[in-house]
Amino acid sequence: xxxxxxxxxxxxxxxxxxxxxxxxxxxxxxxxxxxxxxxxxxxxxxxxxxxxxxxxxxxxxxxxxxxxxxxxxxxxxxxxxxxxxxxxxxxxxxxxxxxxxxxxxxxxxxxxxxxxxxxxxxxxx
Amino acid sequence: xxxxxxxxxxxxxxxxxxxxxxxxxxxxxxxxxxxxxxxxxxxxxxxxxxxxxxxxxxxxxxxxxxxxxxxxxxxxxxxxxxxxxxxxxxxxxxxxxxxxxxxxxxxxxxxxxxxxxxxxxxxxxxxxxxxxxxxxxxxxxxxxxxxxxxxxxxxxxxxxxxxxxxxxxxxxxxxxxxxxxxxxxxxxxxxxxxxxxxxxxxxxxxxxxx
Numbered sequence: 001x002x003x004x005x006x007x008x009x010x011x012x013x014x015x016x017x018x019x020x021x022x023x024x025x026x027x028x029x030x031x032x033x034x035x036x037x038x039x040x041x042x043x044x045x046x047x048x049x050x051x052x053x054x055x056x057x058x059x060x061x062x063x064x065x066x067x068x069x070x071x072x073x074x075x076x077x078x079x080x081x082x083x084x085x086x087x088x089x090x091x092x093x094x095x096x097x098x099x100x101x102x103x104x105x106x107x108x109x110x111x112x113x114x115x116x117x118x119x120x121x122x123x124x125x
Numbered sequence: 126x127x128x129x130x131x132x133x134x135x136x137x138x139x140x141x142x143x144x145x146x147x148x149x150x151x152x153x154x155x156x157x158x159x160x161x162x163x164x165x166x167x168x169x170x171x172x173x174x175x176x177x178x179x180x181x182x183x184x185x186x187x188x189x190x191x192x193x194x195x196x197x198x199x200x201x202x203x204x205x206x207x208x209x210x211x212x213x214x215x216x217x218x219x220x221x222x223x224x225x226x227x228x229x230x231x232x233x234x235x236x237x238x239x240x241x242x243x244x245x246x247x248x249x250x251x252x253x254x255x256x257x258x259x260x261x262x263x264x265x266x267x268x269x270x271x272x273x274x275x276x277x278x279x280x281x282x283x284x285x286x287x288x289x290x291x292x293x294x295x296x297x298x299x300x301x302x303x304x305x306x307x308x309x310x311x312x313x314x315x316x317x318x319x320x321x322x323x324x325x326x327x328x329x330x331x332x333x334x335x
Contacts, residue, residue: 048290
């Protein structure tokens with residue numbers, strides 16, 4: 001892999017709008033994903049070693065599929081890693097997570113713009 | 126977006142991105158099963174957004190510069206030294222403090238993912254999580270340091286510490302000259318985030334005097 005030796009910092013910063021540099025999370029979903037991970041670790045669902053292995057595995061897999069792995073897609077890998085651990089630990093299944101994802105999608109669709117989106121039984125279709 | 130588009134937004138439903146949908150799905154499933162509590166999640170986020178950050182590490186470093194007994198304890202067992210000092214919030218990670226000297230400069234990386242001492246530095250900067258940093262700092266630390274405009278004397282050895290999930294490193298930078306008699310608080314202002322990762326040095330007093 002060739003990369004310009006002067007680009008480590010510049011590349012990582014280039015895609016962040018000036019005013020957002022130094023923010024802890026770029027978007028709220030990243031904060032939620034981070035917090036879920038800490039909460040599950042506190043409950044003893046996994047060890048940090050298991051976490052690092054899973055996250056490291058997701059990063060490698062993403063790189064193999066052409067992800068730039070420049071730091072900006074980091075929380076995408078992070079999210080996949082929690083989903084995988086939640087399945088591997090038998091807490092939930094891919095199918096259940098997909099069903100809830102679809103339900104949230106329906107809830108968003110029927111919620112007027114600007115109103116809080118709340119999940120209801122009818123969203124499970 | 127034009128005003129025209131905006132006027133019509135209320136006619137349509139809301140939209141959540143793919144990742145937002147997946148995070149909401151996870152949170153709902155885990156909440157229903159009792160694994161997470163949304164109010165606790167909010168508290169965790171608030172803690173990381175407002176309370177922890179490099180200022181915590183900076184105070185620890187400044188204490189080490191001014192208190193020889195604390196410095197010795199920190200280098201022996203950083204987690205214990207911090208937790209027993211009574212002056213800092215307790216840390217959960219296994220923290221190892223590595224001290225810069227004229228002979229050795231320390232740099233921290235996590236080659237596997239991006240393990241980082243959250244409790245004392247907050248969350249890592251984007252470049253810390255990037256593949257170029259993770260791979261290059263191991264192969265050629267001096268060129269990476271040059272990216273950060275850090276040049277070290279020829280004779281200084283560079284040691285790269287690869288974090289693991291269970292061991293996280295905090296670099297104690299060298300105390301800048303010309304700071305004799307400075308208070309801990311004043312010294313802490315010289316300790317940057319990058320200086321505690323090893324991709325920077327503590328600020329020169331001349332850089333902060335105003």
